[in-house]
Amino acid sequence: MLSKNEIKRITSLTQKKYRIQENLFLAEGVKLVSELLQSSFEVYHVYATNDFETTLPDSKLTRITEAELNKISQLVTPNEVVGLFRIPAQQLPEYKGLIVVLDTIQDPGNLGTIIRLCDWFGITQLVCSPETVDCYNPKVVQATMGSLTRVDIFYTDLNSFMENSNLPVYLTLLEGDNVYETDLSKEAILVMGNEANGISKSLIQKRYKALHIPRFGRMQQTESLNVAMATSIFLSEFKRRIF
Amino acid sequence: MLSKNEIKRITSLTQKKYRIQENLFLAEGVKLVSELLQSSFEVYHVYATNDFETTLPDSKLTRITEAELNKISQLVTPNEVVGLFRIPAQQLPEYKGLIVVLDTIQDPGNLGTIIRLCDWFGITQLVCSPETVDCYNPKVVQATMGSLTRVDIFYTDLNSFMENSNLPVYLTLLEGDNVYETDLSKEAILVMGNEANGISKSLIQKRYKALHIPRFGRMQQTESLNVAMATSIFLSEFKRRIF
Numbered sequence: 354m355l356s357k358n359e360i361k362r363i364t365s366l367t368q369k370k371y372r373i374q375e376n377l378f379l380a381e382g383v384k385l386v387s388e389l390l391q392s393s394f395e396v397y398h399v400y401a402t403n404d405f406e407t408t409l410p411d412s413k414l415t416r417i418t419e420a421e422l423n424k425i426s427q428l429v430t431p432n433e434v435v436g437l438f439r440i441p442a443q444q445l446p447e448y449k450g451l452i453v454v455l456d457t458i459q460d461p462g463n464l465g466t467i468i469r470l471c472d473w474f475g476i477t478q479l480v481c482s483p484e485t486v487d488c489y490n491p492k493v494v495q496a497t498m499g500s501l502t503r504v505d506i507f508y509t510d511l512n513s514f515m516e517n518s519n520l521p522v523y524l525t526l527l528e529g530d531n532v533y534e535t536d537l538s539k540e541a542i543l544v545m546g547n548e549a550n551g552i553s554k555s556l557i558q559k560r561y562k563a564l565h566i567p568r569f570g571r572m573q574q575t576e577s578l579n580v581a582m583a584t585s586i587f588l589s590e591f592k593r594r595i596f
Numbered sequence: 597m598l599s600k601n602e603i604k605r606i607t608s609l610t611q612k613k614y615r616i617q618e619n620l621f622l623a624e625g626v627k628l629v630s631e632l633l634q635s636s637f638e639v640y641h642v643y644a645t646n647d648f649e650t651t652l653p654d655s656k657l658t659r660i661t662e663a664e665l666n667k668i669s670q671l672v673t674p675n676e677v678v679g680l681f682r683i684p685a686q687q688l689p690e691y692k693g694l695i696v697v698l699d700t701i702q703d704p705g706n707l708g709t710i711i712r713l714c715d716w717f718g719i720t721q722l723v724c725s726p727e728t729v730d731c732y733n734p735k736v737v738q739a740t741m742g743s744l745t746r747v748d749i750f751y752t753d754l755n756s757f758m759e760n761s762n763l764p765v766y767l768t769l770l771e772g773d774n775v776y777e778t779d780l781s782k783e784a785i786l787v788m789g790n791e792a793n794g795i796s797k798s799l800i801q802k803r804y805k806a807l808h809i810p811r812f813g814r815m816q817q818t819e820s821l822n823v824a825m826a827t828s829i830f831l832s833e834f835k836r837r838i839f
Contacts, residue, residue, distance in 0.1 A: 473812070
């Protein structure tokens with residue numbers, strides 16, 4: 354049986370300060386937890402109903418009831434298992450390939466979707482400003498659908514990251530070169546901005562290239578594409594040309 | 597002051613059966629309601645705090661308190677105004693231009709995002725299977741951010757809609773022609789499938805063209821793109837070539 358303290362400790366991981374303190378994050382559901390168990394992530398402990406099949410040693414597994422699962426789950430429909438995993442030590446990003454940079458993405462769903470897009474497009478490095486939502490936030494973790502295991506995510510000061518780069522830097526703005534008509538480098542840094550405010554002024558430098566997606570519709574239009582939608586279109590443009 | 601019955605009537609519009617019964621839908625927030633008021637949608641009544649500036653006649657406007665707004669709002673952060681608008685009579689779609697067809701999209705956020713994408717890409721006709729989530733569901737309405745005023749949405753039997761068409765039909769599947777390498781018609785029907793099950797078997801006919809987005813990543817990958825992400829990539833491919 355789960356003690357009150359255990360329940361409290363598990364659910365406290367929905368908060369960033371406790372994730373940092375414990376160096377652990379939460380993941381839920383059969384598919385996601387199974388994928389994490391098969392990945393390089395280190396499992397700390399798994400809480401699962403008897404329905405969940407696993408070869409985990411007893412020391413790493415606590416069998417719980419449906420009622421207990423409901424108490425620790427963050428999902429509307431809890432699904433057999435909640436796992437606690439170690440937050441991996443952050444490495445330094447390497448200046449190679451196509452790197453996506455996020456300047457203060459705040460919505461967990463957007464970050465989760467962008468991680469999934471990186472995975473789809475074979476992008477293995479995602480660099481985030483310190484103000485970007487934590488990728489170990491449970492809502493982000495769930496939205497990645499396992500892509501978290503295949504994309505390395507770094508939080509760092511973007512100014513110095515971009516300044517130290519030899520790769521061309523593309524800023525995605527509302528004005529700039531038409532992405533469909535511009536030559537794009539295979540190796541590059543692609544910067545996506547905040548949902549409401551776009552890319553920070555301090556990052557907008559003349560030596561960087563500005564790109565935009567043209568509107569096709571009537572004049573009075575959607576003000577801008579959602580950042581995850583825009584990311585999917587930019588990544589599609591970068592990647593389709595390498596065929 | 598709002599009576600209990602009025603509150604009940606307004607909030608009942610979160611349910612489809614009452615929307616059909618009353619022929620009304622809910623929209624919230626300064627920006628969205630203002631955009632709807634300037635559109636061809638017919639306003640039925642607006643409930644707003646004194647902060648909301650409007651030239652609406654008294655017969656269409658009830659001033660309410662913050663506390664009353666909180667009672668009728670469906671938002672986490674209510675924003676000055678809740679409007680009731682008439683659901684427009686459904687016309688017949690015309691077989692022209694690029695038409696997006698949705699086969700049983702169930703998530704309101706996905707439908708809202710796809711409506712917004714249609715707007716961005718200048719697509720004015722969206723045809724949905726009867727099983728697709730109602731576009732007047734408040735979650736969809738809010739997610740469209742006003743694009744609902746610029747895209748005509750039809751609910752109809754997809755088999756007969758597609759059978760009666762002279763336009764080429766493209767099915768988006770996990771296998772098929774590589775969308776990046778295929779000639780695409782400017783006027784066409786593009787079919788997107790359900791989040792979990794894809795396009796219904798009954799719609800998959802040999803005379804239609806199958807398209808897919810290739811994966812760029814490693815082998816063990818995200819199983820599929822989210823349908824809204826996939827839609828953004830397909831629409832980008834159809835539209836960029838018409839420049």
